[in-house]
Amino acid sequence: MIDLQPEVKWFMRPYLVNFIIQMHSSLKLKSQTLFLTWNIIDRYCAKRIAFKQHYQLIGCTALWIASKYEDKKSRVPTVKELNLMCSNVYDDSMFREMEIHILSTLNWSIGAINLEDILQLAVKYSDPDGKELLNKPLDLYKSNTPTVSAILAVSRYLCELTLYNRVYLTYQTSIIGITCFLMSCSILNMDVGSNYINEIYQIFENLMNDTKIFNMDNNEENIKPKNQNYGPFVSGFNGLDTINQIREISFNLFKSILNPSEVLIEKYTTLGVMTVVKRFIQDNDLYQIDLSLLSNDCEGETFDITSQYSIELSNLLLNFNDNSPFQISQQPLQVTNQRDLSIISTSSTDDSILDPQCDSPSNFSSFSSVSSATSYSFSLNSADYAFMNGLESKII
Structure with a gap:
């Protein structure tokens, strides 16, 4: 069904993935949240027509919904935070309207194996x-x-x-x-x-x-x-x-x-x-x-x-x-x-x-960029970092 989208095309997907990954990392959300976000995006775009100017809005709102489902309440971003990451392109009310539209489209069925x-x-x-x-x-x-x-x-x-x-x-x-x-x-x-x-x-x-x-x-x-x-x-x-x-x-x-x-x-x-x-x-x-x-x-x-x-x-x-x-x-x-x-x-x-000569997208020509100085949150302590960095000398 996504192939029938009049405006959203598959070549646009990597740019939104980059944007969502940076948002997810800057907000320090759980790994489950990232994968659930894309499950929501794909399911929604398989059922509804998505306009190009709303593609980023759909992604941010899906991340918002997924964070409410998977993360602690203190980690869930506010509408203002979401809008700030989108360079204030959308009105705050648009996130709430899109949230209801996505949830109704999915029949309020959010949980999925990720x-x-x-x-x-x-x-x-x-x-x-x-x-x-x-x-x-x-x-x-x-x-x-x-x-x-x-x-x-x-x-x-x-x-x-x-x-x-x-x-x-x-x-x-x-x-x-x-x-x-x-x-x-x-x-x-x-x-x-x-x-x-x-x-x-x-x-x-x-x-x-x-x-x-x-x-x-x-x-x-x-x-x-x-x-x-x-x-x-x-x-x-x-x-x-x-x-x-x-x-x-x-x-x-x-x-x-x-x-x-x-x-x-x-x-x-x-x-x-x-x-x-x-x-x-x-x-x-x-x-x-x-x-x-x-x-x-x-x-x-x-x-x-x-x-x-x-x-x-x-x-x-x-x-x-x-x-x-x-x-x-x-x-x-x-x-x-x-x-x-x-x-x-x-x-x-x-x-x-x-x-x-790789053609993988490396910047946000279509979407606003989150600061590259973002600190990423993973379940790794200093000993684990040393272990990962030392593995190159252990591989036979």
């Missing part, structure tokens, strides 16, 4: 630091150890990358979240993510085999269970079908990593995330990957997950190995189009892993 919830569930069930207990309240799983801090920081960066491109809207939220979690573990050279997905797949296969035997003994039609709910897979896990979706998302995330917004670069450089990501790309010679070898169409947009090259790249991105119970390839990945990797800096002060 990427931060999936990340928290992934940490809860995979237990990366050996200290997570399933009987703890979910709200207590907040970067309580350096290991969890690092995983969540990189995972959030990947999750925020998915807000820019429409391709991610075709996947279930839980599958995107678990893919970001798996890739973050791989980037950080941790096997906790791949071990967890291996266990889930083995449980699923055992359940299918047990069901098959039971049906055969009773001369009944063989009906295999599908879409089993395992931990963060709240939308269901369906064996190889789910694994293939994870591979596809990892390909798209890889493309997004090579061309991030400068807003995200600025936000995550201070946490050491960009240093770790750049080191992962450099150590695995991924900057010169020929993406056309992964696709099965002339535009290079549709990935062929059955090709040898695609399987090997996804194995690397997701840290799938010979111990994985699902089918993988045994041949090493051969990188083509060798280039001088000296253009990739491992310094945390270097703001770019991008090709100089």
Whole structure:
């Protein structure tokens, strides 16, 4: 339905994403609020005509609604604060009118599973630091150890990358979240993510085999269970079908990593995330990957997950190995189009892993800008910062 919008087009989305991310960071709102904001925006724009001059108003109002739903009352911005961030383009009454219009359009149904919830569930069930207990309240799983801090920081960066491109809207939220979690573990050279997905797949296969035997003994039609709910897979896990979706998302995330917004670069450089990501790309010679070898169409947009090259790249991105119970390839990945990797800096002060010709929006040509001196709020203390910044020397 968004394609039918007469004025709002997909190329405008990255500019609004940048603006909302900066607003969200300056207001120090919860991570859940950011992802719920975009759930509200997308659902609204799929049902109502949005005029170009109101696109920013819709985004700010959605952030206002999401903050009321997720954050403490003291964190919820006032109408004057919202209007100030929009350079006083709108009247205060317009925010209240838009709020009622959005809520009525969504039938007052605000709650939705978001990427931060999936990340928290992934940490809860995979237990990366050996200290997570399933009987703890979910709200207590907040970067309580350096290991969890690092995983969540990189995972959030990947999750925020998915807000820019429409391709991610075709996947279930839980599958995107678990893919970001798996890739973050791989980037950080941790096997906790791949071990967890291996266990889930083995449980699923055992359940299918047990069901098959039971049906055969009773001369009944063989009906295999599908879409089993395992931990963060709240939308269901369906064996190889789910694994293939994870591979596809990892390909798209890889493309997004090579061309991030400068807003995200600025936000995550201070946490050491960009240093770790750049080191992962450099150590695995991924900057010169020929993406056309992964696709099965002339535009290079549709990935062929059955090709040898695609399987090997996804194995690397997701840290799938010979111990994985699902089918993988045994041949090493051969990188083509060798280039001088000296253009990739491992310094945390270097703001770019991008090709100089990247076309990712870096400023607000359409929207008012929030101060770049904004301090960002994350659940990281000084020890966690040191851990993130020191990871570059620990990656093998």
